[in-house]
Amino acid sequence: MGIVMGTFSLPNKQVNYHIDTADDDMEMTMASHRPEGLNQLEAQTNFSKGELQVLYRGFKNECPSGIVNEETFKQIYSQFFPHGDASTYAHYLFNAFDTAHSGSIKFEEFVAALSILLKGSVTEKLQWTFNLYDINRDGYISKDEMTDIVRAIYDMMGKYTYPVLKTDAPKQHVDAFFQKMDKNRDGVVTLDEFILSCQEDENIMRSLELFENVI
Amino acid sequence: MAAGVATWLPFARAAAVGWLPLAKKTMPKPPVDSSSRSDEILYVNVSGVRFQTWKNTLDRYPDTLLGSSEKEFFYNEDTQEYFFDRDPEMFRHILNFYRTGKLHYPRHECIQAFDEELAFYGIVPEIIGDCCMEEYRDRKKENQERLAEDTEANELTDAPLPPHSTPRERLWRAFENPHTSTMALVFYYVTGFFIAVSVIANVVETVPCRPPKGSVKDLPCGQKYELAFFCMDTACVLIFTFEYLMRLFAAPSRCKFMRSVMSVIDVVAIMPYYIGLVMPENEDVSGAFVTLRVFRVFRIFKFSRHSQGLRILGYTLKSCASELGFLLFSLTMAIIIFATVMFYAEKGTKSSSFTSIPASFWYTIVTMTTLGYGDMVPKTIAGKIFGSICSLSGVLVIALPVPVIVSNFSRIYHQNQRADKMRAQQKVRLARIRMAKKGTVNAFFQYKEDRVLGDRDSDCTALCVKNRSAFEHQHHHLLHCLEKTTNHEFTDEMTYSELCMTESVGFRTSRSTSLSSQQGATGCCPRRARRRAAMRLANSTVSVSRGSIQELDTLHIKPTSIPQQTRSSLNAQAGDLKLNCGEHDFTAAIISTPTPPANTPDESLPPSPAPIPGILRNTRATAYTHDTFKISSL
Numbered sequence: 001m002g003i004v005m006g007t008f009s010l011p012n013k014q015v016n017y018h019i020d021t022a023d024d025d026m027e028m029t030m031a032s033h034r035p036e037g038l039n040q041l042e043a044q045t046n047f048s049k050g051e052l053q054v055l056y057r058g059f060k061n062e063c064p065s066g067i068v069n070e071e072t073f074k075q076i077y078s079q080f081f082p083h084g085d086a087s088t089y090a091h092y093l094f095n096a097f098d099t100a101h102s103g104s105i106k107f108e109e110f111v112a113a114l115s116i117l118l119k120g121s122v123t124e125k126l127q128w129t130f131n132l133y134d135i136n137r138d139g140y141i142s143k144d145e146m147t148d149i150v151r152a153i154y155d156m157m158g159k160y161t162y163p164v165l166k167t168d169a170p171k172q173h174v175d176a177f178f179q180k181m182d183k184n185r186d187g188v189v190t191l192d193e194f195i196l197s198c199q200e201d202e203n204i205m206r207s208l209e210l211f212e213n214v215i
Numbered sequence: 216m217a218a219g220v221a222t223w224l225p226f227a228r229a230a231a232v233g234w235l236p237l238a239k240k241t242m243p244k245p246p247v248d249s250s251s252r253s254d255e256i257l258y259v260n261v262s263g264v265r266f267q268t269w270k271n272t273l274d275r276y277p278d279t280l281l282g283s284s285e286k287e288f289f290y291n292e293d294t295q296e297y298f299f300d301r302d303p304e305m306f307r308h309i310l311n312f313y314r315t316g317k318l319h320y321p322r323h324e325c326i327q328a329f330d331e332e333l334a335f336y337g338i339v340p341e342i343i344g345d346c347c348m349e350e351y352r353d354r355k356k357e358n359q360e361r362l363a364e365d366t367e368a369n370e371l372t373d374a375p376l377p378p379h380s381t382p383r384e385r386l387w388r389a390f391e392n393p394h395t396s397t398m399a400l401v402f403y404y405v406t407g408f409f410i411a412v413s414v415i416a417n418v419v420e421t422v423p424c425r426p427p428k429g430s431v432k433d434l435p436c437g438q439k440y441e442l443a444f445f446c447m448d449t450a451c452v453l454i455f456t457f458e459y460l461m462r463l464f465a466a467p468s469r470c471k472f473m474r475s476v477m478s479v480i481d482v483v484a485i486m487p488y489y490i491g492l493v494m495p496e497n498e499d500v501s502g503a504f505v506t507l508r509v510f511r512v513f514r515i516f517k518f519s520r521h522s523q524g525l526r527i528l529g530y531t532l533k534s535c536a537s538e539l540g541f542l543l544f545s546l547t548m549a550i551i552i553f554a555t556v557m558f559y560a561e562k563g564t565k566s567s568s569f570t571s572i573p574a575s576f577w578y579t580i581v582t583m584t585t586l587g588y589g590d591m592v593p594k595t596i597a598g599k600i601f602g603s604i605c606s607l608s609g610v611l612v613i614a615l616p617v618p619v620i621v622s623n624f625s626r627i628y629h630q631n632q633r634a635d636k637m638r639a640q641q642k643v644r645l646a647r648i649r650m651a652k653k654g655t656v657n658a659f660f661q662y663k664e665d666r667v668l669g670d671r672d673s674d675c676t677a678l679c680v681k682n683r684s685a686f687e688h689q690h691h692h693l694l695h696c697l698e699k700t701t702n703h704e705f706t707d708e709m710t711y712s713e714l715c716m717t718e719s720v721g722f723r724t725s726r727s728t729s730l731s732s733q734q735g736a737t738g739c740c741p742r743r744a745r746r747r748a749a750m751r752l753a754n755s756t757v758s759v760s761r762g763s764i765q766e767l768d769t770l771h772i773k774p775t776s777i778p779q780q781t782r783s784s785l786n787a788q789a790g791d792l793k794l795n796c797g798e799h800d801f802t803a804a805i806i807s808t809p810t811p812p813a814n815t816p817d818e819s820l821p822p823s824p825a826p827i828p829g830i831l832r833n834t835r836a837t838a839y840t841h842d843t844f845k846i847s848s849l
Contacts, residue, residue, distance in 0.1 A: 054254050058222035058271065061314075080227045080690065081697070082652035083705050093230050110226070117229035125232055132233045153234060154701055160711040161703040173701070177237060198236055207235050207242040210696075211228050 033066035035107040044108075045115035052111065059107055067104040070094050084158030092152060096132040118212055125208055126195045140188035141181075146174045221275055221686050228689060231696050239702040243695045246688035258296035259310075264303035265296070272313050277684050279337040281313065305332040317344035320351040326358050341643055352636050387465035403521070406458055410517050413451040417511050420444055452488040455481065455514075477520060484514040546583075549612050553579045553605045560598040567594065583609025655690075659705065662691040 035041065035056070042049055063072065070091065077090035097105050097113045116124050131137075135145045150170040157165065181189045181197040198204045235242070257273065259266045259281075276282040291298045299306070305324065309332065312318040320329060320343055333340055343351050380388075389399035420437030437444055459481045466472035487507040519525040532539070554575035561569040568591040569575050578591040582605050593602045698704050706714070 054271065055225075057254075057269070061272075061275075061316075062222055076223050077227060077230075080224075080693065082655050093233065096233075114226065114229050117232045118225070126236075129233055129236055133236075150237060153237065153697070154703075156697060157701055157703055157705065160706050160708055162706040162710065162714060163703060164711070164714055165703055169701075169703075173237065173239070176239075181236075194236070203238070203241050204235055207238065208232065210242055210245050211232060 046119035088152035
C-alpha cells in the first residue's frame with residue numbers, strides 16, 4: 001500500500017531536465033575573463049586609448065563575464081533586424097569573429113575584428129570578408145558556401161518585402177556574384193580572385209569607406 | 216529598441232561590411248554624426264544628492280527621460296548639472312537600472328510611490344527583473360484590491376446607468392446586480408423565496424401524513440394533498456420559467472448564456488414539470504417520470520446565484536479537482552486490490568457473502584472508511600487477516616491524503632494565481648516586444664519616407680532629422696544598406712498582402728504581352744526606386760512638393776515597373792527598355808503627379824526619386840513613355 005501511495009504521490013508535473021544543463025552553462029560563464037592591458041591592445045589594433053575605453057565599458061556592461069557566447073551573440077544581432085530571422089547570418093558572423101574557434105568571443109577578438117572592419121586597409125577588409133564567406137576555412141569560396149551566406153542575408157529581410165521575395169532570388173544573386181568574381185571559371189573563388197574583382201568594382205570600393213565613422 | 220543594444224550598434228554596422236561585395240546596388244550614405252561622440256561624465260542632482268554617471272550609461276535606454284533629450288529640460292546652467300526635485304532614495308534604484316539593465320523593486324517602499332517615480336522617469340514597470348517581479352505584482356494587486364474595495368463601498372448606491380441604454384440592457388443589469396434598483400431587489404427576493412418554497416415542498420411531499428379516514432396505510436403528504444402541492448409546484452415553475460425567459464431575452468450573448476452553468480441548472484430544474492405535463496398517465500412511463508422528479512432537487516443549486524459562498528465552494532472544488540481525482544484513483548486501486556484478495560480468501564467457504572469481486576467492493580469500501588456495517592463479514596482466517604489489514608490501511612489511505620489535499624489546495628490556489636499572473640505578464644512582455652519591434656519597423660518606414668521627401672526639400676529633411684537620435688539614424692542606415700544588398704525592400708504586412716493580391720489580379724487582367732514582358736522586366740528593369748516612393752506616397756497621401764498633384768484616384772497598385780530615370784541605365788539598355796518596359800505602363804491605372812511633359816526631360820534625370828512616382832493613368836501612359844524614350848535617346 002505504501003509503495004502504491006509512494007508512486008502516486010509524485011507530482012504530476014514534468015520533470016525539467018533542462019535545469020542541469022543551464023546550471024552548467026552558468027558555471028562556465030561565471031568564470032570571468034580579463035583582457036590584456038590597454039597599452040597592448042592599443043598597439044595591436046588601430047584604435048586609440050579613448051576608443052578602446054568606450055568599447056570595453058560597453059562590452060563589460062553587456063557581458064560582465066567578459067566573453068560572449070553564440071546564443072547571446074545571436075540575440076544581440078537579432079535585435080537589430082526585427083523584420084526577419086538574423087540567427088543564421090549571426091552564426092556565420094560569430095565564426096568569423098571567433099578566430100581562436102573557442103566557442104566564445106573574448107574582448108580581444110571582438111576588438112581585433114572591429115579594428116579591421118572599421119579602421120583597416122581595403123585589403124584587410126576584403127580579406128576579412130573572404131574569411132566570412134569561406135565557411136569551412138579551406139581557402140576557397142564554393143557556390144554552396146556562397147548560397148548559404150546569401151540565403152542567410154535574405155532571411156534577415158523577413159517575409160514582408162517589396163518586391164515579393166522569390167524562392168530562387170538567392171540563387172540568382174549567387175550566380176551573378178560568381179559571374180563577377182570567378183575569373184577562371186573553375187567554380188570556386190580564391191582570395192586573390194576575390195580581392196582583384198572587388199578592387200575592379202568602384203561601387204564596392206566606395207562603400208567600403210562608409211562605415212568608418214562608427215566610433 | 217531593447218536595452219543596451221546601443222552599445223552593440225558599432226559592431227552591427229561593422230559586420231555590415233560582410234554584405235558589401237554582394238550588394239546589388241550602391242549603399243546609401245551614412246548619416247553625418249555632428250555631435251561629439253566622446254564619453255563624458257554627467258552630474259545628476261536629485262534633491263541635493265549628487266550622482267555621477269557616464270553619458271553612455273544613460274544613453275542605453277533612449278526611450279526614457281534620462282536617456283532622451285527630455286533631460287535637457289532639467290539642466291541647470293549655473294551648476295552644470297541636471298537637477299531633479301524627486302526622491303533620492305528611489306533614484307538610486309532608477310540609476311542602477313541604467314547601470315545593470317535590471318530594475319529592482321525595493322521592498323520597503325510604498326508601491327504607489329515607486330510607480331509614480333517610474334512613470335516620471337519614463338520607465339515601464341514590466342522591465343522589473345524576475346527576482347523582484349512577483350513581489351511587485353503582489354503588492355500592486357493588494358493595493359489595487361484595497362482601493363477597489365474602498366471605492367466600491369463608497370459608490371454602493373450610485374453607479375448610474377449608461378445613458379440611452381435599451382430596456383434590454385437595463386433588464387440584464389437588473390438581473391446581474393440586484394441591488395441597483397428596487398424592482399430588481401424585489402424580484403431577487405421573490406425568486407429566492409420561491410426556490411426555498413419549492414425545495415421545502417419537495418421535501419415535505421414525501422413525509423408520511425396521517426391517512427385519510429377509512430384507510431390504514433400511511434400516505435405521503437404528497438398524495439394526500441395532491442392538489443395543493445400541484446398548485447404550489449405550478450406556481451414555482453411558472454415563476455422560474457418566467458425568470459429564465461427574461462434572462463434569455465436580456466442576455467447580451469444568448470448562445471453564451473445558454474451554455475452557462477446557471478442556465479443549465481435552471482433548465483434542468485423546470486424540465487421535469489413540463490415533461491410530466493406532457494407525458495400520459497401511463498403506469499409504466501410514470502415510473503420513469505418519478506425518477507425525473509429527482510431532478511427537481513437541482514433547484515437548490517439555484518441558490519448559488521444568491522449565495523457567494525456556494526460559488527466559492529464550487530470554484531475551489533473545481534480548482535482542486537486533480538487532487539481529488541488522485542485520491543479517488545488511489546482509493547479505487549486499493550479497493551480493487553483488497554476486494555480481489557478478500558474474494559479469493561473467502562472463496563472456499565459455504566454461504567459466503569463474497570459472491571463476486573464486485574460484491575466484495577462493498578465490503579472493502581465499508582471497511583476502509585471504518586464504517587463497518589457488518590452485513591458482509593469474512594469467516595476464514597485468511598479472510599480475517601486480510602480484512603484487518605484492509606481496515607488498517609483504510610485509515611491510512613483516507614486520512615493521509617486529506618491534509619495533503621488541504622495543503623495542495625492552498626498551494627494550488629496560490630499557484631494558479633501566480634500562473635495566471637505570469638501568463639498575463641508573459642503576454643504583456645510579448646506584446647511589448649512586438650510593439651517595440653513594430654516601433655522600430657515603423658520608425659524605419661518613417662525614415663525612408665523622410666528620405667524620399669528630404670531629397671526634394673532640404674528644409675523638411677532638416678526638421679525630420681532632428682527628431683531622431685544618432686542611434687536611430689545609424690540603425691536605419693544599416694537597414695537601408697541591407698535593402699540595397701538584397702535589392703528588396705522592407706514593407707509592412709498590409710502592403711505585402713496587397714501586393715500578393717494584385718500580383719495575382721494583375722496577371723489576369725493585363726494583356727498577354729504585358730504578362731510576358733512583366734516577367735522579362737524583372738531582368739531588364741532592376742531598379743524600382745520609383746515604385747517604392749510611389750507606394751509610400753500613395754499610401755500616406757503625402758502631397759508632393761514638386762510638380763502638381765493631378766488626382767489620386769483608386770489606389771490600384773500593380774507591380775509594374777517604371778524605367779529608371781538615371782542616364783546610365785537608360786543608355787545601357789535603351790533598346791530593351793523600349794521594347795519591354797513600354798508595355799507595362801498601360802496596365803497601370805493610377806494617377807500620379809505628372810509634371811507637364813516638357814519638364815520631364817530636365818527633372819527626371821537626377822538619380823534621386825524624381826517626381827514621377829510612376830503611377831499613371833492609361834491616357835497619359837503613351838505620352839509618358841514617349842517622353843521617357845526621348846530621354847533615352849539623348
